[in-house]
Amino acid sequence: MPLSVTPRPARRRIAGSLGVLLAVGVVLIGLIQAAPSAPRRELDPRIASIMRKPDYRHAQWGLFQQDPQTGKVTQSRYAGQFFIPGSAAKLFSVSGTWHTLGGDHHFVTPVHAVGQRRNATLKGDLDLVAQGDLTLGGRTRKDGTVAFTAIDHTYANDVPGATLTPQDPLAGIDQLARQVRQSGIRRVEGDVVIDARLFQLDPALNPVPTPLIINDNVIDLLSTPGAGPGAPAGLDWRPKVAPYHVTSSVRTVAAGTASDINVSSSADGTRIQLSGTIAAGSAPVLRVAAIKDPNAFGRTALIEALKRAGVEVRAKAVGPNRARQLPRSYQGAPIVARYTSPSYAQYAKLILKVSHNLGANLGMCLMATSKGSTDCEAGFPVLATFLERAKVDREAVQLADGRGGNPADRTTPQALAQILTYWQRTPEAQRFRTSLPILGVDGTLADSCRSCPSRGKVFAKTGTAAGGDLLNDRLAVGAETTAGYLETRKGHYDVFFAGVNGAATPTADINGVLTIANDVSDVAAYLQQQAAGQH
Structure with a gap:
């Protein structure tokens, strides 16, 4: 083949799957x-x-x-x-990331105020500097542990029985917004910008890791059966962020019939349509749709969260992430909010328990950034060095991704x-x-x-x-x-x-x-x- x-x-990489x-x-x-x-x-x-x-x-x-x-x-x-x-290969990538970062490593995602403060007004931008935090508050319990289910929502389109954890996927974004308000800022005259310069996107890793991740870069779509055959199915979805919009034509069919629900999306991913059937009396059926621009999504999510927290942003919530206006450095730009993640050991547990593909590939990029590189491929030499120290026969392992x-x-x-x-x-x-x-x-x-x-x-x-x-x-x-x-x-x-x-x-x-x-x-x-x- x-x-x-x-x-x-x-070097040369095999691309695609x-x-x-x-x-x-x-x-x-x-x-x-x-x-x-x-x-x-x-x-x-x-x-x-x-x-x-x-x-x-x-x-x-x-x-x-x-x-x-x-x-x-x-x-x-x-x-x-x-x-x-298969995913038994995650034993290598997760081990390498764990060793490189440390099991007790926490990702601290800051928001900087770039510009001049005049009382409660910021004449400038709020910049969220993405740190490769896998959940950014989603899945996280009050005790700092990370929740998971037997069949993860990221597999909902392929494996029957996928379910959601109850935690709000926007919890970290909301916490950052509240901290901005607590810092004294009530109005932002400029924009909100996601700084995703931590590492470059690598299409050879599938799914592609991104420096900013909210809800595993997917929209959750939950259908519930109607009162009886012919009735429209109920619909709920999360996280609700503009301009994403979901509609459903799913109908209820006789009990005992196999549910068959399909997902289609517009080119930019913001218009999502569910179609098909769901059996009467059955459990809710979960599907997911990809967030195609995680940075624009995160920008809008943060602007909306700021509004909920009582902070007005002059820039429109829906729009592109204007990365070109990011500063070269944040010297002199104070941190007005920060979100601290659970430990990496908690993330490793999530990755290994549910076979989390995005998290495993993200580890390759994080190993690269530990050496000051923005190229995710630079994570492979880091992993190779670790495997040698761990006394693993490197020539008995071939890897072109983390998952x-x-x-x-x-x-x-x-x-x-x-x-x-x-x-x-x-x-x-x-x-x-x-x-x-x-x-x-x-x-x-x-x-x-x-x-x-x-x-x-x-x-x-x-x-x-x-x-x-x-x-x-x-x-x-x-x-x-x-x-x-x-x-x-x-x-x-x-x-x-x-x-x-x-x-x-x-x-x-x-x-x-x-x-x-x-x-x-x-x-x-x-x-x-x-x-x-x-x-």
Whole structure:
């Protein structure tokens, strides 16, 4: 399969991604075949039974399990071969960002008053200097922790069952506006400008990170069924910022019918239309639409928030973000408001629990800015240096993004075990381990193995890569993987990988992909039970 390669000043990058992404992942572009190394422990017959299913007739399974304290390997199958990792690759990018910034790092987003103050009037601009804060107050609980759901709203258009956290996505913007008012400013004669010069946009990262992020750069669209068949569906959406406007022609159909809701947007993204059907008596159905100009959106959101806080801005709320009038520096321009984020460890937990693609790609840009670069590609050498220090075999890892969504992304099971082993030897071992989805408890593993003996004893990052097989009218699952920790006895954890590349579903229904994901979760559970002496 040909790849599109884009020259860059420092090196050549694979640009773009192939196929339809479901949950987290990339498209299968080939497998390396090799004879599996002999396992150290007899394979649990329940695992062998899963591997023999028809869905895996042409697939390659990989297994690896090791005690990080003694180095003893108890399972090894294709452990030194490249696998498509899907979002298991986030273990590398999040680890690198965590190490670079520090788990207790907080993003402080300031608003500067640029111009002259005369009593309560600012004859000049308010400039919000974006710092790469992933949530800017959204999702944030009063205790500073970050809320998440089992299926994140960013996946609402692809994965059924996505839900919202209750927190206001404009909470940080509102807090900044109130602080401006508390500083004594009541009127701004100039404009409000978003300073997004922290880093350049990199289209090779998909989704593209932006220095200013509000509500993950999406509008949430929630449809609820009407009173009965034929009735219009109810509609709610957030965050409500001008000039974004949402209309719906979704109709209610008979109970038990599958809901089918589609989203379309105008070229600039500000006119959003929902169409389709929703089943009577069903749960609300969430969809999302992209915010296509995050800076203009943020500017309008802040002007509207200032108005709510009692600060008048002379400039019109709806309009372009006039970045050309930003100053070279803010020397002499006082800070009149600042928003302080939760710790990066909280953001890492969000990224790993729900497989947050934007947050994982953002990490590459943040690693770049830590070295004074505005080019997100400069984050890769930072990550490479960290992996070497963490004693991860760099040549056993291929990454072209932070999320595990580029067709070039590859890793061996052993390399994943190495990064997991690194964390076990640090003071933050527990904080990192509990940032991963927990089997039967939360994150992407919340709905797996809820009543099995391994519930709460498997901590692992999952990865899914799937695309349409048009030839056979089904879904091809390039990868379904999981990597993390197995609690083999109280306080003792083996590192492990379990995954399959090259599986296929019987139909084009996403439920086939979810079945394969459950199989991989079951394999992880059986590994844990076997290691703990439970059969």
